[in-house]
Amino acid sequence: MRSVLIGNGVVIQHGGADYLNANIIQRGIDNIRAGCHPAHLYxxxxxxxxxALAKEHPAALNGDYxxxxFxxxxxxxxxxxxxxxxSARTYSATEIGFEDYFLLFELVHNKLSITNPERFNSRGVLRRMFLDSVFNKGxxxxxxxQFSAGFVRWLKTHNHILTTNxxxxxEIATGLPVHHLHGSFNTLSEVYDPNSFRNQLEDDLLDGEKVDFDYPHLYSTCLVSYVGDLKSYSMTQSSLANTGMKKFVEGYQSNPDLRKQIDSWDESNDLVKRLKEAIQLKAEHPELEHSEQYPHEILGNISGTLEIVGLSPNNDGHLFEHILENKNITQxxxxxxxxxxxxxxxQLFSSKNLSTRDVRDFWVDVNT
Structure with missing residues (x-):
């Protein structure tokens, strides 16, 4: 069996410099300065x-944070x-990785003791600015x-196509299903889906946030984070929630004492109130589930050969951990x-049967 994991390098190869980190950041800044952005969304x-965050970059490098x-x-x-x-040189705003801005964001907010909802809202608008810039007006x-016929043919030789993009x-080029490990512009996040389990609850979990579906990519499942652990948590959150809710409902339906206890939970605490309502709602409508929006299990299920194109070995360590743990990946x-x-x-894949190849040679071969 053959699988391939595709990263942003493939977009840069065919879409050009527009999708380099520096240009993503600069485009976001330029769009705002020119007024070419949805100001009601960020x-x-x-x-x-x-x-302001870029100015804190040297301080973070020098240990001030x-x-x-915590x-x-x-x-x-x-x-x-x-x-x-x-740490011996100064970096411009566009030389800092855009996901690293979210680490600087957390460090600054920790230092200033800024908590939710201000922290949550500020993080959200920063995420939208960067996502909008990556999207590049579609x-x-x-x-x-710009894909060559040879590259498309090569993609089609694989049993599984995975991507962090x-x-x-x-999927447009091959007509095949693609596993979007970090989400997709074309998939609406369950947070904003009016038909999702979470949005069947009485409380407005969006806390009054206005959603403009003229910009669906800003409400998508795309994961933007400075740390793999947070991405891993987001990828598995729905699965864990479904498992936990199933156990709650099984106990609620089979144990009269537990049912009485849950029904009497104090609703003055919002979290307790929501959990109580969710258990009661699922007991009445067992078909309700949190949607599995990230195919987090695929890296543990593939076997045979895995090719990796367009990814740095120094990013997305949470994905490489799953690859290393999968003993069925033989090459x-x-x-x-x-x-x-x-x-x-x-060094990263020292425990695996690994071969390396210059990606420039790869592009020559598949494009001829």
Whole structure:
């Protein structure tokens, strides 16, 4: 069996420099300055916010924020963050990884003791600005027009196509199903789906947030985070919620004492009230479930050969952990862009049967 994992390098190869990190950030800033953005969904202050966070980049590298890290995964993320930049030089706003801005965001909010809902709302508008820039007014969805016939044929030789990309170019080009590990512009997040389980509850869980479906990509399942642990949590959240809810409902229906206890829960606490209502609602409508919007199990189920194209071995470690744990993956072919990437891949996959190949040679072969 053959599988392939595709990253953003494939979009850059065919869509050009527009999808490099620096240009994604610059485009977001330029769109705001030119007024070419949905100001009712993210304000012009987002551009100023990016520059304010960029000013904290040297402080974060030099350890000034070390005491404002409160979780294990944040501490690991900060360590990784420091390893990827040179503290002896200054980086412009466009040289900082756009997902790293979300780590800077958390560090600054920790230092200033800013909590929800302000923190949640500010994070949300920053996410929308960057997602809108990646979407590039929908142009990213046309990148497949630049795919060669040879590349499309090569894609079709695989049993499974997986990607960390948000766009739908792979499925359009091949006509095959594609596993979007980090979500898709074309899939509405359950948070905003009026027919979802969570939105059948009486409370307005959006807390009055106005949704404009003229911009569906801003309400999609796309995961944007500075740390793999948070992405992993988001990928498995629905599955865990369904399992937990099933156990609650089974007890509610089979144990009269538990049913009486749940029915008498104090509703003054919003979380308790929502859990109580959800249990009662699912007991009445067992078909209701949280939708599984991220195919998190696929990396544990594939077997045989896995080729990786367009991904850095230094990003998305949460995905590589699943690959390393899968003993049925017998060979990995890693297409690298530099000698350093090849060396890093060899270290990362030292326990696997690995071969590395210069991605430029790959493109020559599939395009001829």
């Amino acid at each position: 304000p012009r202050e987002c551009a100023d916010f990016v520059f 070390d005491s404002y890290v 979780t294990t995964y944040d501490r690991m993320s900060l360590t990784d963050f420091k390893s990827r930049y040179d 142009k990213i969805e046309s990148v497949h027009k 948000y766009d739908s170019n792979l 990995i072919v890693f297409h690298h862009f530099s000698a350093q990437e090849a060396a890093d891949a060899k």
